[in-house]
Amino acid sequence: MYFSTRGQGDGLTAAQAIAQGIAPDGGLFVPEVIPCVDDAFLLGLQPLSYQERAAAILHLFLTDYTVDELKSCVAGAYGDGKFSSPAVAPIVKVKDNLFALELWHGPTSAFKDMALQLLPRLLSCALKKNDEQAQIVILVATSGDTGKAALEGFKDVEQTQVMVFYPEEGVSQIQRLQMVTQEGTNLKVFAVKGNFDDAQTGVKRIFNDTDFNAELADKGFKLSSANSINWGRLVPQIVYYFSAYADLVQQQQIKQGDKVNFVVPTGNFGNILAGYYAKQMGLPINKLICASNSNNVLTDFLTTGVYSRKRQFYKTYSPSMDILISSNLERLLYHVTNKDACQVSKWMAELNEAGEYNIGETYLAAIKEVFPSGWVDDAETAATIGRVHKEYGYALDPHTAVAWQVAEAYRRQSGDATPNIIVSTASPFKFNETVLAALAGADSLKTETEFAALSQLADMINRPIPPALAELEHKPIRHTVVCSKQDMPKVVKATLHITE
Ligand SMILES: *Cc1c(COP(=O)(O)O)cnc(C)c1O
Numbered sequence: 001m002y003f004s005t006r007g008q009g010d011g012l013t014a015a016q017a018i019a020q021g022i023a024p025d026g027g028l029f030v031p032e033v034i035p036c037v038d039d040a041f042l043l044g045l046q047p048l049s050y051q052e053r054a055a056a057i058l059h060l061f062l063t064d065y066t067v068d069e070l071k072s073c074v075a076g077a078y079g080d081g082k083f084s085s086p087a088v089a090p091i092v093k094v095k096d097n098l099f100a101l102e103l104w105h106g107p108t109s110a111f112k113d114m115a116l117q118l119l120p121r122l123l124s125c126a127l128k129k130n131d132e133q134a135q136i137v138i139l140v141a142t143s144g145d146t147g148k149a150a151l152e153g154f155k156d157v158e159q160t161q162v163m164v165f166y167p168e169e170g171v172s173q174i175q176r177l178q179m180v181t182q183e184g185t186n187l188k189v190f191a192v193k194g195n196f197d198d199a200q201t202g203v204k205r206i207f208n209d210t211d212f213n214a215e216l217a218d219k220g221f222k223l224s225s226a227n228s229i230n231w232g233r234l235v236p237q238i239v240y241y242f243s244a245y246a247d248l249v250q251q252q253q254i255k256q257g258d259k260v261n262f263v264v265p266t267g268n269f270g271n272i273l274a275g276y277y278a279k280q281m282g283l284p285i286n287k288l289i290c291a292s293n294s295n296n297v298l299t300d301f302l303t304t305g306v307y308s309r310k311r312q313f314y315k316t317y318s319p320s321m322d323i324l325i326s327s328n329l330e331r332l333l334y335h336v337t338n339k340d341a342c343q344v345s346k347w348m349a350e351l352n353e354a355g356e357y358n359i360g361e362t363y364l365a366a367i368k369e370v371f372p373s374g375w376v377d378d379a380e381t382a383a384t385i386g387r388v389h390k391e392y393g394y395a396l397d398p399h400t401a402v403a404w405q406v407a408e409a410y411r412r413q414s415g416d417a418t419p420n421i422i423v424s425t426a427s428p429f430k431f432n433e434t435v436l437a438a439l440a441g442a443d444s445l446k447t448e449t450e451f452a453a454l455s456q457l458a459d460m461i462n463r464p465i466p467p468a469l470a471e472l473e474h475k476p477i478r479h480t481v482v483c484s485k486q487d488m489p490k491v492v493k494a495t496l497h498i499t500e
Helices: 014-020 039-045 050-061 067-078 112-116 119-129 145-154 173-180 196-208 210-218 231-250 270-281 297-304 329-336 341-353 360-370 378-392 398-414 428-440 442-446 450-461 467-474 488-495
Strands: 002-004 029-031 091-095 098-102 135-141 160-167 187-192 221-224 260-265 285-292 306-308 356-358 373-375 420-424
Touching: 002 014, 014 119, 014 231, 029 231, 029 329, 039 050, 039 231, 050 067, 050 231, 067 119, 091 231, 091 378, 098 231, 112 119, 112 145, 112 231, 119 145, 119 160, 119 231, 135 145, 135 196, 145 160, 145 173, 145 187, 160 173, 160 196, 160 488, 173 450, 173 467, 187 196, 187 488, 196 210, 196 488, 210 221, 231 260, 231 270, 260 270, 260 398, 270 285, 270 329, 285 297, 285 398, 297 306, 297 360, 297 373, 329 341, 329 360, 341 356, 373 398, 378 398, 378 428, 398 420, 398 428, 428 450, 450 467
Parallel strands: 098 420, 135 160, 135 221, 160 187, 260 285, 260 420, 285 373
Antiparallel strands: 002 029, 091 098, 306 356
16 A cells, blocks of 8 residues: 555555555555565575566565566557667666766656656556546646656557657757657647746646636546656666666676665756665665755755755756755655654644754664665766776766766775666767767867757767667657646647537
């Protein structure tokens, strides 16, 4: 069963928790028990494909789904050439004791695909199991990566419709083209006049508008969201921690039972929390190292026990980590306090009202034991991209570069010689501007178009441009509507053919 981190309500099945997304009391759904695995289970994963490993691990959490249902969801998400690497999430040895777990071989070249390819299928299956008749309408406000990954994941998935709102001025050229060329019969993309906050506020307003929701329900529609608070987005991420470990044992880089560290470039704390679940389940993980950019709210929290969102917000080279409120931390607090929902609710209320909370020495010590942390600024990020490419011939995107630098600092300071696995969250091509500048200097940016820049980067790092990015140059534009924040409810209704 799944329960809210804030303690209200009865237990739900996984299918119910996934269909609901967020708990009615504002909490996040967490599993009542974290399943444990033994050595035999870990050894058993080794000969399996990524899809088979995924089905085995998902089955431990999604106990109300049949094995056949899970296999079919997993095949749809990761099979059929969806990922350009047959390994789906390959692990690459960059130097002794240092590996990169590449999570960006999916259709949008960023790690959001790992979860957003699977979530829609788990959701669609959940709707059948729950005998839900309504059409589910997914509204997404995006600063770039999530919107495209949601579009690709929900494309043509039964009983769902997707509408993505991106800031007209706020996304890169590649990100915009990825979205406005999107194919699919159940989706629409809109540019919103303004910045990301305008798009986000517009979507939040629609979610909170009771009358609007009632009108939609009347016509057979229910709103939902695809962001990382949904358990159906978190659980797919547990899989690649196990898969990476199985691969390292199989490649004889480590022995079964040896410990490893994972270093995770972190924003909303979803990715690294999946690693925590893997550790609690019995995967031999030593440390989960939390890497941040200049928005270092998590580094401060993991050092002092005080989480404070009262701070300046920075736009950085690693925009997917530009976050001040890491929602998934709430799940960690619930587990670390041994399910003290009362305490968690109190902290969340303090965060909401006073802008900060303090977990105190005892809980801090327990969290620190597992989660060392560090942060780097843009200048260091760029320097790291340049240095790692020069020394090892390996190209990092800015998010992964943050993790790399934090990993090296951690090793120097702690003397911990456990093998480090850097969780690599985006293809360098997705952030070609920053990567090109870091490798070749600002002059390199004088190239005529985004596509010329992609080619230049491909030559420089000696890797092929991901086909889905290269194709964008010749794809027809399908989505051209621009709307104001105020018009968003109207746009939603028009898309659903609801007339006044
Ligand atoms: C979303 C994202 C992150 C942050 O992951 P969280 O689960 O939010 O901590 C890091 N890197 C990239 C490229 C991302 O898209």
